Amino acid sequence: MPEPRPAILVVEDEAPIAETIVYALQTEGFVPRWVTTGRAALTELTIPPAVALVILDIGLPDANGFDVFRQIQQRAPTPVIFLTARASEVDRIVGLELGADDYLTKPFSPRELTARVRAVLRRVQAVPTPAGPVAANAAPPATAKVWTHDVERCRISYRGQPLTLTRNEYRLLAVLLAAPGRVFSREQLMAQAWPDPGAALDRTVDAHVKTVRAKLRDIASDADPILTHRGLGYSLREES
Structure with missing residues (x-):
């Protein structure tokens, strides 16, 4: 039985x-679903079949694309490629720091867009958990009572x-969780937690650590399990 074609929102x-994008996606074997507002996008994500990836314009008539992205990730981590008419480096950095998988500036080649869609989907399918010298599925005994890591379901408690984590937040935390007490440099975290380390920046790691810390404090206001080592990087506090 043939594999179902990926649905792209x-x-x-x-x-x-939009019509150019839809045509290009159909030509490449995808199933495009087109909406024109952020509100409609959030509704569309609740309708089966599940969306494999979202192509999201930043300048929408009813909402800022960055805000829509945050709401998408809160519901279920879904790969997102941002589109924008602005070529500002600041916009690109903000989009990548939020956890977007890629970023294209208008005008763009439909062929390039579909190639990036395929590349993102390959990365997502090939890297379900952090890869590298630290095995993310190694159960850390020192934190076993405080943390629970279901590697098969990519869930951390x-x-x-x-915890409701974006894909990159999950990968980052999984790397730290695999080796409590070990200090990871930003470069090491980027190499192990990001599918494309070349697209990440030092400030990207810092931004993701900040958002993970905020989610941990929502559970325990006094929680501070991620330690900062100035000039070195980050580690996970050893807790029993």
Whole structure:
């Protein structure tokens, strides 16, 4: 039985651009679903079959694309490629720091877009958990009572409560969780937690650590399990 074709959600309010994207995706064997607003995108994500990837315009008529991205990730981590009419480096950095998988500036080649869609889907399928010298599925005995890591389901719980993490937040925390007490440099974290380390920046790691810390404090306001080692990097506190 043939594999089902991946469904791609296109969130773009400019019809000529959206129609070009839809045609390119159909030509490459994908199943595109097109909406024009952030609100419609969030609704579309609840309708089966599940969306494999979202192509998201930053400048939507009813919402900022970055805000829509955050809401998408809160529901279920889904690969996202941002589209924007602005070529500002600041926009690119913000998008990647939030956890976006790729970023394209208009105008762009439809062929390049579909190639990037395929590349992102390959990375997501090939890297379900962090890879590298630290095995993410190694159960850390020193933190076993505080943390629970279900590697098969890519779920991490803290003090008995499951964490809602973006894909990159999960990978980052899984690397730290695999070796409590070990200090990881930003370069090491990027190499092990990011599918494309070349696209990440030092500040990207810092931004993700900040958001993970905030989610941990939502569970325990006094929680500070991720330690900062100035000039060196980060480690996970050894807890029993």
